[in-house]
Amino acid sequence: MQELREVLLNTLLAAGLYATMSYGLAVIYGVMRIINLAHAGLMMLAAYVTFALYTRYEMDPFLSLVVVIPLFFLLGVLLHRFVVRRLPRTTGTPTMQSLLLLFGVWLVLQNLAYALWTGDTQSILTPYTLKSVTLLGVRVGVPNLLVFGVSALSLLALNFVLKRTYLGRAIRAVTQNRDAALLSGIDADRLSAITFGAGTAFAAIAGTSLSTLYAFTPDFGRSFLLKAFCIIVLGGMESFTGVAAGALVLAFLENALAAWTPIPTSFQDAISFTLLVLVLVAVPQGLPGIARKVARWRASS
Amino acid sequence: MTPAPVSRRTLPWLLFAAAGLVLLLAPRFLDRGSLNDVWNVAFGVILACSWNILGGFAGQVSIGYSAFIGIGAYTTVLLALKGVDPYLTLPLSALLAAVFAVLIGLPAFRLRGPYFTIVTIGVSEAVRVFASGVSFTGGSSGLRMPAGSFDFSVNYASMVALALAVIALTAALSRSPFGAALGAIRQDIDAAEALGIDSTRFKLGAHAISAALVAVAGSLYAINFQYVAPGSVFDFRLSLSIVLMPIIGGVGTLAGPVLGAVIFSYLQIKLLTIPALRDSYLFIYGGLLILVMLFEPKGIVGLWNRLAASVRRSPGGSDAR
Amino acid sequence: MPADAGGATPILSVRSLSKRFEGLLALGGVSFDVEKGQIFGVIGPNGAGKTTLFSCIVGSLVPTSGEILFRKRRIGGLPNDAVVRRGVVRTHQIVRPFREMTVAQNVSVGALFGRGKRRGAEAASRVAAVLETTGLSHRAGALAGTLTIGELKRLEIARALATEPEVICLDEVMGGLNPSEILAAMALIRTIRDAGVTVLMIEHHIHAVVGVSDRILVLNFGEKIAEGTPREVVADPDVVAAYLGDETNPLLEECVS
Known part of the structure; x- marks a missing residue:
């Protein structure tokens, strides 16, 4: 019982962070049909910026989001303006060209981090890094709780923007029916720029959060990128509620396997990659596809 | 000016044979340092040209080829530790890599384009994580080949001969029905299937062939360095360079991967000797990738073709006709 | 009838x-x-x-x-x-040529991998015959990307015919x-x-x-x-x-x- 509670609570906490890092990827994919491999590099860079603000100005990592979010939004817009926009516009499926282009951006970001901060492993040690509290009978790290809070707030904010603003409706329209929405007079270029900025900002939120939980190097972020892929594929690529469900499923699998099987935690990353392959192959439409199949099966029987 | 129309076809082959002969005889007149450079270039050529069979001809971009280098290297080292002659392990390396390529390909090739690419990143990460975690790979400290008489000249000759063979093979493949099928798959997989091409079978074939060749290169690599560790042979950066060489040279072309491998290996050798540049190789790789994708997705070969076309069009270049 | x-x-x-x-x-x-x-x-x-x-x-x-x-x-x-x-073969309403191949290469894909699975000279003669039937012989060496829409429609038919369908x-x-x-x-x-x-x-x-x-x-x-x-x-x-x-x-x- 205790173990189950532990697994469920840890699942919830991890899922918040997973969802945050996946939404950045999902929103860019939805609007622009681009798979942003630079996402990993952006998370890594945000971790370093947070680190720099903490060591240089003693700014609390969570407080530093006030600086990091606008900074990375701007970085995303600039990246779109000077790099991504120069790609030939994609209509249906994402192109290899955009994937490899953003792969190049990722490598440049990595090198930037090497140049500025060397390849040494860094971490952020705040007074509360090693503190923990007891919640529902489970000991939980304070940073984990704070990260969950940040994730929850940013997801609520995203939800508000998507549901209540013109911009959000435009994003959802393009995501759901690209051709029709683009024909109906949405300024695709401006929308893409804002989307890329927002996706980058979400990568930054995730990066800052990760920097409070893990040590990092310029190579940091690859396994989290793969987790994010796994989640948006599970979530059905275009569905925003699906992403949240995908994050929960992956977080639960990782925690459950760690708690109830003898699989060593060093193999944990391999779980999400295996899951990624299985899901992509077995149910290309992800969880929404399964849900539809179940609904149809129940309706017919 | 041209002696006979036949020479247009045979000339490249004659040049190729001559260059091959010179390279194979190079140990008679080059010093060890230069031979090492040639060895590195030959290694790069094998990786780039083999990758090009699947990534270039068939258009299935995989960023996970370090797995095959690792399989080849470990097959050789593990068997050598059991007393098998390292060069006798090469066929088994090739076979194991081909089998692994088919096993991975069976699910992965159901995916198209970038989705396939992402799965290859995932698979190579999983392999790396696995290889670092189990004991038979020697863990993070790796394994050393059994002490014995190591002959660089044999290894040099094998690597160069394999590189030449791979170039000839890709040239032959590109003109064969197999190459035609891969080209059709790259350009429009639905149209290819609508004309009777079993796309999965051809993709699996291309994956297996290229994996086998890369694995043999991995075996030769392990014999040369007498040492193998998950951190070196399963490194993501290795996968990265395998992709970058053909992309910079000209993906899907015959000359592109060779050109890319030569430039790339040379660059790498130079970068390693200049401390200021050693730390900026990712910047150079990434920058090149961005430039190629934005301005000339067919790489240097594409650029060359474009220049040649514009020279032919301009009045100054009209004497070329 | x-x-x-x-x-x-x-x-x-x-x-x-x-x-x-x-x-x-x-x-x-x-x-x-x-x-x-x-x-x-x-x-x-x-x-x-x-x-x-x-x-x-x-x-x-x-x-x-x-x-x-x-x-x-x-x-x-x-x-x-x-x-x-x-x-049994079909053509596509929206033409789908292999744009980087010539017309003859496009058609040869059908000859090589269709029902006939021709090789070498047999494939070549099949391609030549189909190009003749569809009136594309004079464009055999042209890149498919350079054809007019009428020619592209005929190329679709030519490729399908090259598979030797019933x-x-x-x-x-x-x-x-x-x-x-x-x-x-x-x-x-x-x-x-x-x-x-x-x-x-x-x-x-x-x-x-x-x-x-x-x-x-x-x-x-x-x-x-x-x-x-x-x-x-x-x-x-x-x-x-x-x-x-x-x-x-x-x-x-x-x-x-």
Whole structure:
């Protein structure tokens, strides 16, 4: 019982962070049909910026989001303006060209981090890094709780923007029916720029959060990128509620396997990659596809 | 000016044979340092040209080829530790890599384009994580080949001969029905299937062939360095360079991967000797990738073709006709 | 009409074929037979399920239910490439050439991997013969990306013919052609039939389809509303109401005769 509670609570906490890092990827994919491999590099860079603000100005990592979010939004817009926009516009499926282009951006970001901060492993040690509290009978790290809070707030904010603003409706329209929405007079270029900025900002939120939980190097972020892929594929690529469900499923699998099987935690990353392959192959439409199949099966029987 | 129309076809082959002969005889007149450079270039050529069979001809971009280098290297080292002659392990390396390529390909090739690419990143990460975690790979400290008489000249000759063979093979493949099928798959997989091409079978074939060749290169690599560790042979950066060489040279072309491998290996050798540049190789790789994708997705070969076309069009270049 | 029509076993049989997409019924239990050597027209308004029907026949879509028999053997649900190697091929309404290949290379893909699986000189002669039939010989060395739309439509047919099919499904090969090109296309379709290939064709150009077909199937909202000779179909009140419209009828009578 205790173990189950532990697994469920840890699942919830991890899922918040997973969802945050996946939404950045999902929103860019939805609007622009681009798979942003630079996402990993952006998370890594945000971790370093947070680190720099903490060591240089003693700014609390969570407080530093006030600086990091606008900074990375701007970085995303600039990246779109000077790099991504120069790609030939994609209509249906994402192109290899955009994937490899953003792969190049990722490598440049990595090198930037090497140049500025060397390849040494860094971490952020705040007074509360090693503190923990007891919640529902489970000991939980304070940073984990704070990260969950940040994730929850940013997801609520995203939800508000998507549901209540013109911009959000435009994003959802393009995501759901690209051709029709683009024909109906949405300024695709401006929308893409804002989307890329927002996706980058979400990568930054995730990066800052990760920097409070893990040590990092310029190579940091690859396994989290793969987790994010796994989640948006599970979530059905275009569905925003699906992403949240995908994050929960992956977080639960990782925690459950760690708690109830003898699989060593060093193999944990391999779980999400295996899951990624299985899901992509077995149910290309992800969880929404399964849900539809179940609904149809129940309706017919 | 041209002696006979036949020479247009045979000339490249004659040049190729001559260059091959010179390279194979190079140990008679080059010093060890230069031979090492040639060895590195030959290694790069094998990786780039083999990758090009699947990534270039068939258009299935995989960023996970370090797995095959690792399989080849470990097959050789593990068997050598059991007393098998390292060069006798090469066929088994090739076979194991081909089998692994088919096993991975069976699910992965159901995916198209970038989705396939992402799965290859995932698979190579999983392999790396696995290889670092189990004991038979020697863990993070790796394994050393059994002490014995190591002959660089044999290894040099094998690597160069394999590189030449791979170039000839890709040239032959590109003109064969197999190459035609891969080209059709790259350009429009639905149209290819609508004309009777079993796309999965051809993709699996291309994956297996290229994996086998890369694995043999991995075996030769392990014999040369007498040492193998998950951190070196399963490194993501290795996968990265395998992709970058053909992309910079000209993906899907015959000359592109060779050109890319030569430039790339040379660059790498130079970068390693200049401390200021050693730390900026990712910047150079990434920058090149961005430039190629934005301005000339067919790489240097594409650029060359474009220049040649514009020279032919301009009045100054009209004497070329 | 071909000599073996009437009573002979059909080369292609479609039995209560249905295809559903995400709750939308694209085909709702369509059945028909095609005799060997026929030219079999399929007409109907946009969204009637015509292209879906072809996609199910050649296997680029898996039918939700129903059967497709080719020479009494089931082909429904087989992958596209396997169906082609058995002898049923289709062209695409929106042309899909291999743009980086020449016209001859495009056609050779069909010769190499279709039902014939020709190699070497045999493949080359097949390619040459098909290019001759489709009037593309003079463009053999041109890159497919440089062709006109009329030539691209013929390239689609040429590639499909190179697979040595017994049944060829032509999806709107006359779309975007001018009147003289349409006449040429009608002649080409008859040539293909005379060479022993059974032809199914989707066509919006009603004069052409009525002029060239032996039988016509009419689809509307995924259901068969009529089937028969061109004369029967154009006189069918359901067809007139659903699709053709009264004012075009005299014109149709004219082109049947």
